[in-house]
Amino acid sequence: MENLIALLVAAPLLGAAVLLCGGRRLDRAGHWLGTLLAAASFVIGVVLFLDMLGKGAEDRTLHQKLFSWIPVEGFQADVAFQLDQLSMTFVLLITGVGTLIHIYSIGYMAHDERRRRFFGYLNLFLAAMLILVIADNYLLLYVGWEGVGLASYLLIGFWQHKPSAATAAKKAFLVNRVGDMGLSIAIMLMFTTFGTFAFGPVLEATGQTSEGKLTAIGLMLLLAACGKSAQVPLQSWLGDAMEGPTPVSALIHAATMVTAGVYLIVRSGAIFNAAPDAQLVVVVVGAVTLLFGAIVGCAKDDIKKALAGSTMSQIGYMILAAGLGPIGYVFAIMHLVTHGFFKAGLFLGAGSVMHGMNDEVDMRKFGGLRKYMPVTFITFGLGYLAIIGFPGLSGFFSKDKIIEAAFAKGGTEGWILGAVTLLGAAITAFYMTRVMLLTFFGEKRWQPDAEGHEPHPHESPKSMTIPMIVLAFGSVFAGGFFSIGDRFLNWLEPVTGHSHGHAPVSATTVTAATMVVLVIGVAIAWAMYGRKPVPVVAPRGSLLTRAARRDLLQDDFNHVVLVRGGEHLTRSLVYVDHTLVDGVVNGTAASMGGLSGRLRKLQNGYARSYAVSMFGGTAVLIAATLLMRAV
């Protein structure tokens, strides 16, 4: 069975190689090949999963060593895979949702002449993401980490003829570099601390290591997670990343890649458990991002950017849960999986709406679409109910668990975190209801596009609707399936560990409170966007609204603090370089040149003076030799 693990990666990697190197001959069949290989990877994943289910909880972990990567004395790195319950969960999510989105893309990208390349990039992404989650050491994980970053860059900028897309890709890449730096420093620290990168030895050795070192490693890992998962303060790229094709937003920037940070923190749980300070920072980052993303999501009129804000906020929930330690690990991953279903479904729904509306993204120019796109409406609606936590649907179970866990943290912290998560739930209900109302309800506010074409909204083709339907099933039932009988908890507990904490309030109270804030959020949204007609041009809005429309001034902040500061720094460095460094260098060069000019005059062309030089040289040589003996 172990030998199958490498095939998980090999299938999409083969697809990427063939599609990207194959040339135009593959234009007609390339998308089928890409989809087939993604599906093959999913099938292998399912086979491995069934095999894993057949074993006892303690011996479910599989290892496969492919080859010695860097065999140097004192520095051993292998290309080796480890498949345990945590990795398995991700493998199924990645290949499953990935395959659905491949199918969706066949329809969505039908008219794009670079479709083959698009599927090549998607396969590349799958391969890299799988390496990330099944690597058995941090160094190989880093390979996958960089690989998904590359695929993300290529896909955000897929329509590179649009300057906005090219810029967004560059921005995502640069911001991610900051996080990647964190990961590489963390790996270096691990090597100096533990002498290895493999998960097993590193995580077992945390007990014998000083807390200071672990805190440093933990904070660097958190920095990495912030970059990849768009958490404050490295969140600014995610909104712009919506320039990429919508299937990309669904797969990479909602369901899978952006959750890699959560995986990293949960995987490194032993390190964070032993470093409470780092853990506290994780919780703070999660809590801040949770509110930040939610507020941004409330103000955006671009449907994809509103959903992107929502993604940030939901990942904030997961990071927060992961920061709670053993109380929250399982629920972080559970929310990650259910979020994978409903957020991917919501994005695919948004893509379907855009598909029918001449690629319009401004929700103020939608309205009343439910009659024209019934399947999209129903699947999007189910995703909506799931994300706001409507009782019985996926989001209800997973988010509720996180809120409970936040309270269970105990003490003042627990109350604060509980309050924040509840507030987040209310805002989620508000902005998602807003999206729903603006898009599918109310009056038609359609506008002709730039070339004057009236939109003719229509339902999307089967290749697009079927993945949406499948994801809607997941959005509805996954949470319940996981929670009943604590199935998910029992499945993951051997890997992540679990503790219940001491909840100051009962689970029922928490659920009731969640319901109350849910109703409040929906009601406010209804009052603002349901009862009265929505203006096509956005009103000026309050100060907070205007700030939120500008992503709470994140870019302005970065510009003033980082860009300006960086410019000043470079300018002063250039000044030092030009005056001091160049001065020394040029001065040395000039003095050498002068010396050279003087010395070459000795070479006057007369054999007699050459002979004198030899004679003198010999005399000095003899004198020096004798002198050496005398001394």
Next chain:
Amino acid sequence: MSATAVHSLWTTAGGMASAAPAEKFKAPVIEYTQLTPVLIVIGVAVVGVLVEAFVPRRARYYTQVFLAVVALAAAFAAVVGLAAGGYGTTKAHIAAMGAIAIDGPTLFLQGTILLTALVAVFTFAERRLDPASHGNQVDSFAAQAASVPGSDSEKAAVRAGFTTTEVFPLVLFSVAGMLVFPAANDLLTLFVALEVFSLPLYLLCAVARRKRLMSQEAAVKYFLLGAFSSAFLLFGIALLYGYAGSVSYAAIAHVVDGSVTQIDPALADTMGNDALLLIGGAMILTGLLFKVGAVPFHMWTPDVYQGAPTPVTGFMAAATKVAAFGALLRLLYVVLPGLAWDWRPVMWAVAIVTMLGGAIVAITQTDIKRLLAYSSIAHAGFILAGVIATTPDGISSVLFYLGAYSFVTVGAFAVVTLVRDAGGEATHLSKWAGLGRRSPLVAAVFAVFLLAFAGIPLTSGFAGKFAVFKAAAEGGAGGLVVVGVISSAIAAFFYIRVIVLMFFSEPKADGPTVAVPSPLTMTTIAVGVAVTLVLGLAPQYFLDLAGQAGVFVR
């Protein structure tokens, strides 16, 4: 005592005439098979002289080129055969009655000299670069060396299509001397070998077809200064003989060590006098340092390199250095190791001024051949750093460096022969501006050689320099390595400047053209590039080879 010695000499002479006892005369034992490399080269050189006398003029060129190539190749094969027979390692010994040492360094250096000479001979034989004069293809050498430049006899010789085919036997004689030079195991053999390889070189320097006056001036300077240095060497030999009572390396080394068993009564007064040893040793070093071109005995180098016909310059710059460093190594490691405390500080100083002097003066050079001459001076300094290490690694690193350096040098000078204008080779640097735009391949090849000279990684120059500096540092000469690295940095400036000039300057309107050479020169350049890259990319095999060869027999 001395009176009896003289007396007995006189009586023995009388006795010889009557009836010399048979057992008193021992026929010298000469291991001819082990001397085959030398014998082949010198034999074919003699045949070459006969060819000049008896073969019709038209056929001489082809005969001579054929003979020279076959001789060098056969001699190289003989060296390989000897090495394969274990003469470099287990069977290493002193041959020819103590005159010649057959050991690892000897065979390694002989092989290097022969291969270098072989590829250099190809450039000697090149006849396509100069435009044909009066319907005759001509090479780089004067039509008739004896004719006065600008005279009628010269014009007549040119019109008749004469060529100086004597250069080929001359090269072979020179090579024969060079083969013996690093193998010499007594001081007299050393001196004879020195003269055998030097005299043909003086002649070769004088026979350039173009700029003949400059060529003759170079030859005269080289000859005068060479004779001067030979005098030092010879005087040093005399003093050492006075010190040790023998010219044999082993015998001198015994006296230096103090492990001598018998004292020649005729020399009892002087023997073991350290002043003689120190002064004599220093004078012999002078002679050898002159040949390697170390500061302050280097001043002939730029003038001679510039004036000599470029193929000769390439051959001389590469092969002389190999032979001379071989002899220097043997002298210091076999004869004078007991004296290391005396000569090491002095050689330190010589190495430092050589490295810095060569690199600094090269900065302001404007002629490519002079630039390469100063570069060779700086390289002599780098090699001296390895010599000073006095460790087995020192020997092997110097051997490797010499092998790597000689091919780069021959290749670089071969490229210089290609860049020409109406006056022959365009050696002024300003004419090389923009060469990379006009002839990218030639410029790229030259850039490879320059990078190797500068010691940039992935070229043989880096591997060699690294080996030498490593050996020097481990041998306790860390300060020397620091100076070496600084000099390398200075030297990099003028190498890279030529590359910048070739690739990043606008070509001049009246710039030179790059002649298309025959396969002969192409082979030389291709071998140079190949060796440079192979030794740069995978040096380990050759480092190991040099390591195995790096043991002197005593």
